[in-house]
Amino acid sequence: MTNFTLSKVDLNAFIKSLSKNFDVYAPVKDHVVDGGSVRFKVVSDAKVICLSENAYYPLKELFFRKKEVLFKYSEKGLEVPVKKVKSKAILGIRRCDLHSLANQDRIYMREVPDPYYIAEREKTLLIGYHCKKAEEYCFCGSIDLQGNADIMLYELPGNKFLVEVHSDNALRLVESLKKIFKKTDIVIDAESRKIEGSNRLQKKDVHSFYDNPGWQEGIDKCLSCAACNFHCPSCYCFNIHDEANVHNMKEGERIRTWAGCQLKSFTRVAGEHIFRDTRKDRFRHRIYHQLQYFKERYGTTLCSGCGRCIRFCPTKIDFIDILNRM
Amino acid sequence: MAKKKTTIESKFLPKKVTILSYQRESADSFTIKVDFAVKHEPGQFVQVTLPGIGEAPISICSYSDKFMELNIREVGDLTKNLAKLKVGDKLFIRGPYGKGYPMKDLKGNNVIIIGGGCGVAPLRGIIDYIEQNRADYGDVKLFLGFRTPGDILFQEKIKGWGKNFDVRISVDKLPADSCFAGPVGFVTNMVKNEQIDNKNKVVFVCGPPIMMDVVIKILKEKWFNDDQIFISAERLMHCALGLCGHCMIHGKYTCLDGPVFRWDELKECKND
């Protein structure tokens, strides 16, 4: 497909135009409410957008909701609520988060088509952003990244983006905005698609490490707070519970919420038996799910190499270090 | 971007069923028969819902596509509330889920069934299956263990099984006023003391984890191969669809790849 250029000055016009049909989300840095962290928020002005840092919380919460009503029950029966969702355009998604989103799509759109997820996801326009340099804990270069955006933005000299278009809808959109998207012959070569300094993980096949004594190293620091689970853009586990309506106890909702495998409650069965009782067991399970189990089943690693589970771990347990030492 | 709009049904939505019969089995367990008519394999399970209380996996203890029987032990919120229901009451079910016992692949074998306590429930489905396909299997031996004579499940059924199969029952403890005449001790002792070889045999084991561990050890001493032994695993389960992650054992979803596992699939990682 043809490539385009977009001057950063015109980003605002692009957002304004997108806003007509979409809720436009982009990474925003806020010191007052978010402690200086970057979050995906609805924006109406390009000024607030921060592309220089990856988002504190991942994108998945826009599709795989933290709390989803699976159905309402009453004496009349069960009813799945109809979701009215405004289409989303999300700008500034990094390659790692696109990989995670592709994994979530795989699970919730193809493996077990999930009407709740699909309703949120199906009309979404993804606008990716190629970050040039790895942050301290990133290791996406060690991961075979999958997943594509509809539009991909690359930094060009001269305060410009190179715009790659990957879907027909996106092409129609870009071509309809001739004033800001200019056709170009520039192409991104393989070298420029790499992200500098992101090859931290040397051992990609964890298969033989299951009984390695190295797992204990660093795990003593684990607080079992599940920050790694909730910051992870890929984790897709959940809990289900019923919530009765206090005004009429015969009515209520069945609710799905995010779950964290680092918590003891994750494997607790009747009789108070906990299958993965030690912190080591739980930690190793997470890494194995991320790097091995998912790959065995679906062909790609669940992990995207975004490094959030290390960066936002209160005690900064670096599982890459742990694996590399094994 | 935009995909063709189709209505996708929620896999979480269960179907309403009616209780056709209710049989108390012991002080803390009972069997209900419901009008949930689906094809299934012995050893599969369903997700049972009482709105407001919640949902839990229950193994199917019958083998029929006209109705379904569920043996339920009162251990949690859902099962305790199910116990309060009566014939004609409604509940919700979705399923069947999981891989059951691969009975078709095991045709021509002699069958040994070893069950402990409520673990006898899924095994009952195998017996129903064999009764309906008697010519496909050789000798059938049952070793069933219960805590006390009062805990013996399916007493009427067991009388019938005795006519066709070699049925042994033991109890762990014998109260003073009991008239139970069988052996006292763990079911594992019965298996240990029995002269059995591994020729043309498959073994189905279900019971508390510790009992299954001991049984497998005994079977290994009797030179059974790992691929002759089938066990049923228990894990916390929320979705039964291979999504929620709670039931995962070393990358295997108990709800998709189990609950019945051939021992060689699980032996390396049963505690993970």
Added chain:
Amino acid sequence: MAKKDKKPVVGFYGLTGCAGCLLSFIFNENEIVSLLGMVDLAAFPFIKGKQGDKEFDIIFLEGVVCSNDDLDMLKKLRAKTKILVSLGACASTGCIPAYRNFIDEAKYLPLMYEKVHRIKDKDPKPIDAYVHVDFTIPGCPPNREEVKSFIKQLILGKTPRLYNDPVCVECKLNGNHCLLDEGKICLGPITRGGCDSVCTNGRFECWGCRGPCPDANYEAFIALIKDKGHNSRTLKERMQSFAGLKLPDELQIEDAPDYVG
């Protein structure tokens, strides 16, 4: 499910405390009428008489035991009810009143009101130090949702369960920025959640009012806080302020000799 004709007889009582926990029931403004419809409310300070001879199904008891009068009342209430619920931090962990256990008497005696000498009777303790407690609703004050949910679950025939995960879980789900990462002493990782992380939602660090999380990793947490350059005495005071009596006995927070208020 409870039979329609027989609602559980419920009483709310308080020992020594601020009565704030009792309000966590009242604070369900929009649901209070429905909640009162589910139960037979037989006792509530200032609202419904004490009805001394009545038998209860559930008693919610707030406050700490710090006098002989408290203990007498606690024993009487325990004898009168099938289910005793410790409501709030004082009844569950001892809370701020129990901080007195960690201070020298000479330091706090001059601070007392002159005429209220009965509070000297006993060292303040949570109610489970004296009687069997069936359920605990911790928090200073408890989350009003918890009190509501507790009653709902009992009415539905479910066993109410204490939230066992740390505060961090709800804090993350609420999308907060980690206060530990901002260098604050936030007790979230070692504190039992269920509060909907109300403090950290307002960017105020967790002080552990709901008592220790059963899976708390104290060693790692203490090392982390010291690593961030905090004084171990400050950390010890913080950890003791709400849940001091419920911390493991062998826990070493600071090496210095006993701190005197």
